[in-house]
Amino acid sequence: MTVLAISNVRYTYPGRLPISFPDCVLEAGAVAALVGPSGSGKSTLLMLIAGLLKLQTGHIEVAGKAVETGPGAAGDRLRSRSIGMVLQSFQLLPRLTILENLTVAQFLAGRPADHTLALDALEALGIADLAHEIPGRLSRGQVQRASIARAVVNRPDLILADEPTSSLDDAAADGALDLLIGESRKRGAALLIATHDSRVKRHVPTIVALATGKAK
Numbered sequence: 001m002t003v004l005a006i007s008n009v010r011y012t013y014p015g016r017l018p019i020s021f022p023d024c025v026l027e028a029g030a031v032a033a034l035v036g037p038s039g040s041g042k043s044t045l046l047m048l049i050a051g052l053l054k055l056q057t058g059h060i061e062v063a064g065k066a067v068e069t070g071p072g073a074a075g076d077r078l079r080s081r082s083i084g085m086v087l088q089s090f091q092l093l094p095r096l097t098i099l100e101n102l103t104v105a106q107f108l109a110g111r112p113a114d115h116t117l118a119l120d121a122l123e124a125l126g127i128a129d130l131a132h133e134i135p136g137r138l139s140r141g142q143v144q145r146a147s148i149a150r151a152v153v154n155r156p157d158l159i160l161a162d163e164p165t166s167s168l169d170d171a172a173a174d175g176a177l178d179l180l181i182g183e184s185r186k187r188g189a190a191l192l193i194a195t196h197d198s199r200v201k202r203h204v205p206t207i208v209a210l211a212t213g214k215a216k
Helices: 042-050 073-082 098-108 115-124 140-152 170-186 198-202
Strands: 002-011 024-027 031-035 057-062 083-086 158-162 190-195 206-209
Touching: 002 042, 002 190, 024 190, 031 042, 031 170, 031 198, 042 057, 042 083, 042 158, 042 190, 073 083, 083 140, 098 115, 098 140, 115 140, 140 158, 140 170, 158 170, 170 190, 170 198
Parallel strands: 031 190, 031 206, 083 158, 158 190
Antiparallel strands: 002 024, 002 057
16 A cells, blocks of 8 residues: 655745655555755655645645645644654653553544553553653653654554654664664554664665755
């Protein structure tokens, strides 16, 4: 099954040259790295795929559906059901427990809170015993695992990871990549990792290279 299809996509920030992105197709279970120097448009493309930036030119489909942009319910539902995101800053809700962060993700996808599924996701990542802790009481590595659990709890078709190894040492970077790749393959999701970290290439079979650009 084709999970992600990108064709003829260009994006222009005001006062800057347009960024042209390569066409790309990812099937279920595929793992790819989106690589390029800072400013080449990696984060921009992830936001376009997730519908967090309005598509200006071209076409993007996730799980056979055109990406809906903006704050509307259709776009929110696609992001929550079909796409799991692991952001560089993790962005867990600080006043909620780890378990509650996962059940909120279920709610946003239009699904009932399912503690069993949420705990299963935490158990798979070795942090079920931290389900009732708040993010501020966890180590960076534990928060990272919780962020991955949140990304996979709705069994998305596509997982997007933005610089998941940033500021990690070699051992921690290898561990984070093993977790991401292992969880995505276990669940049959395609995984797209945006990175400028050359270490990622050792773990990922498919490379999508971006040319130097002017994007943020």
